[in-house]
Amino acid sequence: xxxxxCSGSGRRPTRCRARPGSGGKKTGKNPxxxxxxxxxxxxxxxxxxxxxxxxxxxxxxxGQKLLKATIEAIVVERPDPAEQEQHLSLDKAYDNPNGRGxxxxxxxxxxxxxxxxERKACDRPKGHKPRRWVVERTFAWLSKCxxxxxxxxxxxxxYLGLIQMACGLLWYRRLHRIKGSDATQNAT
Numbered sequence: 735x736x737x738x739x740c741s742g743s744g745r746r747p748t749r750c751r752a753r754p755g756s757g758g759k760k761t762g763k764n765p766x767x768x769x770x771x772x773x774x775x776x777x778x779x780x781x782x783x784x785x786x787x788x789x790x791x792x793x794x795x796x797g798q799k800l801l802k803a804t805i806e807a808i809v810v811e812r813p814d815p816a817e818q819e820q821h822l823s824l825d826k827a828y829d830n831p832n833g834r835g836x837x838x839x840x841x842x843x844x845x846x847x848x849x850x851x852e853r854k855a856c857d858r859p860k861g862h863k864p865r866r867w868v869v870e871r872t873f874a875w876l877s878k879c880x881x882x883x884x885x886x887x888x889x890x891x892x893y894l895g896l897i898q899m900a901c902g903l904l905w906y907r908r909l910h911r912i913k914g915s916d917a918t919q920n921a922t
């Protein structure tokens with residue numbers, strides 16, 4: 735009898751072929767889903783929700799540690815921070831020296847809500863929307879792509895490539911829609 739639990743005739747020892755773990759190296763135990771393997775996606779968007787940079791890691795990765803990599807993953811050329819002030823809005827999870835340091839080091843002015851701070855009344859001028867929902871909406875747009883919603887790829891690079899392709903598709907659709915609306919406005 736084969737002690738490894740592999741099938742065979744019993745005459746010659748056969749090797750077990752280990753099935754690779756689902757998701758490869760860029761997965762980790764998801765703390766919110768009974769410890770199942772999962773993937774964390776960190777996304778940076780512009781003001782209207784267009785994706786600029788994306789990074790993937792295991793679901794057990796701390797988002798604060800992905801901030802620097804996400805900023806470095808921006809695929810479009812940024813204006814010089816010395817010439818044009820650039821703002822980066824982050825949620826409470828980034829209210830620490832690492833989060834503020836990564837944003838400042840990249841040339842952004844960080845806007846991070848304080849942990850434990852009381853909620854202030856809405857004192858923003860009309861027309862200035864809250865900023866956090868923009869990223870959540872972009873994640874919802876990306877989730878419409880079936881290959882991204884559930885991760886089937888074993889290799890992290892393949893999954894990241896699918897996400898980047900979906901981001902490119904979002905940009906194409908946005909630019910096509912803007913181009914179409916400009917043509918209708920010029921015709922009238």
